[in-house]
Amino acid sequence: xxxxxxxxxxxxxxxAACAFSVLALAPATGQAQNLLNMLNxxxxxxxxxxxxxxxxxxxxxxxxxxxDNIDEAREIQIGRQLAAVLLGSKPLHPDMAxxxxxxxxxxxxxxxxxxxxxxxxxxxxxxxxxxxxxxxGGYVFVTxxxxxxxxxxxxxxxxxxxxxxxxxxxxxxxxxxxxxxSGVLTQxxxxxxxxxxxxxxxxxxxxxxxxxxxxxxxxxxxxxDADRSGVALxxxxxxxxxxxxxxLQQLRTATPDNPMFSLALATHPPAQxxxxxxxxxxxxNLDAFTGGAAITVAQRMAPKPAATPLAPSGAQPATTxxxxxxxxxxxxxxxxxx
Numbered sequence: 001x002x003x004x005x006x007x008x009x010x011x012x013x014x015x016a017a018c019a020f021s022v023l024a025l026a027p028a029t030g031q032a033q034n035l036l037n038m039l040n041x042x043x044x045x046x047x048x049x050x051x052x053x054x055x056x057x058x059x060x061x062x063x064x065x066x067x068d069n070i071d072e073a074r075e076i077q078i079g080r081q082l083a084a085v086l087l088g089s090k091p092l093h094p095d096m097a098x099x100x101x102x103x104x105x106x107x108x109x110x111x112x113x114x115x116x117x118x119x120x121x122x123x124x125x126x127x128x129x130x131x132x133x134x135x136x137g138g139y140v141f142v143t144x145x146x147x148x149x150x151x152x153x154x155x156x157x158x159x160x161x162x163x164x165x166x167x168x169x170x171x172x173x174x175x176x177x178x179x180x181x182s183g184v185l186t187q188x189x190x191x192x193x194x195x196x197x198x199x200x201x202x203x204x205x206x207x208x209x210x211x212x213x214x215x216x217x218x219x220x221x222x223x224x225d226a227d228r229s230g231v232a233l234x235x236x237x238x239x240x241x242x243x244x245x246x247x248l249q250q251l252r253t254a255t256p257d258n259p260m261f262s263l264a265l266a267t268h269p270p271a272q273x274x275x276x277x278x279x280x281x282x283x284x285n286l287d288a289f290t291g292g293a294a295i296t297v298a299q300r301m302a303p304k305p306a307a308t309p310l311a312p313s314g315a316q317p318a319t320t321x322x323x324x325x326x327x328x329x330x331x332x333x334x335x336x337x338x
Contacts, residue, residue, distance in 0.1 A: 067173045072137075075173065076119065079137030082172065083121075085210035086133055086141055090125040093144050099124055101301050105153070106140055106160045112236040115168045122160070130254075130261050133214060134163040136172050145260060151246065152294040157237065158244030162230035169229065171222040176209050217267025224269065224277045231282060240294075241286040248275050 070078070093099065106122035118138035125131075128145040140163045142156075150156045166172065217223075227244065235241040252271035254261035268274070 076137030082135035154240040154243030165229035
């Protein structure tokens with residue numbers, strides 16, 4: 001998928017970041033409220049709901065054909081089943097304020113993507129590891145451990161944009177198609193019929209494909225593509241384009257035997273190789289979009305002070321302590337001696 005980084009950053013950084021600030025601080029309404037309702041009581045049901053995915057040989061035949069033959073409705077069905085695989089391994093984090101924040105941040109970024117119409121859903125998994133996952137149709141998961149290690153909001157935005165790019169490019173569907181065509185699927189099906197964490201039977205083929213997909217990761221070319229597209233997308237959404245670069249620099253210092261980073265390192269190309277690819281793609285083209293104030297996740301989630309109520313017309317505002325001084329207009333500039 002082409003990723004023109006030079007032309008992708010069309011919106012001024014400050015204006016777009018300000019727009020997200022309004023979204024993040026405003027009460028959740030409409031679609032945001034629906035997402036909150038899902039997270040509060042029904043996300044598990046939403047991603048493993050009544051609409052079933054293709055069964056039996058239908059899935060193999062579907063994925064063995066071109067991914068272009070999978071329409072958006074079927075893509076969302078497949079994504080729900082893959083999301084169930086992820087939720088079957090790790091529970092949702094109980095902090096609902098954090099879940100709402102990540103949903104609002106993710107949805108703001110997804111609105112700038114090539115597929116804003118997808119039913120985008122973002123969730124935080126209760127896992128101390130450093131990982132992020134996506135599923136077709138607009139499902140994105142990040143771990144609490146990853147959020148805790150983000151130095152600022154731009155880094156989290158870069159990660160979410162990377163996962164969104166995987167979805168918009170349908171990378172997971174292409175990877176599943178390769179597995180279905182390779183003949184490996186038959187080997188994966190043995191003893192895979194199990195019940196997931198919420199008691200719904202997930203087809204053996206989805207369990208096999210999903211577990212295989214998230215254990216081995218996507219193709220390296222897909223990861224490089226999501227890095228480039230993610231940087232452009234995060235920039236369009238108003239965030240520092242070097243947020244993802246900072247994340248990769250942190251991954252570069254992680255050791256393979258560190259259990260917090262082991263899965264992320266095993267399923268992605270080496271961090272230095274990803275940095276080299278981004279440097280070649282970005283150059284200095286996005287430097288004009290850097291330099292905004294770095295806002296941390298904690299600052300964004302901090303409770304805001306209540307607004308001071310307006311005094312009735314004609315009433316004098318109450319005062320405490322010393323009376324406020326009237327503003328003194330500046331003195332006129334002195335004329336230069338002729």
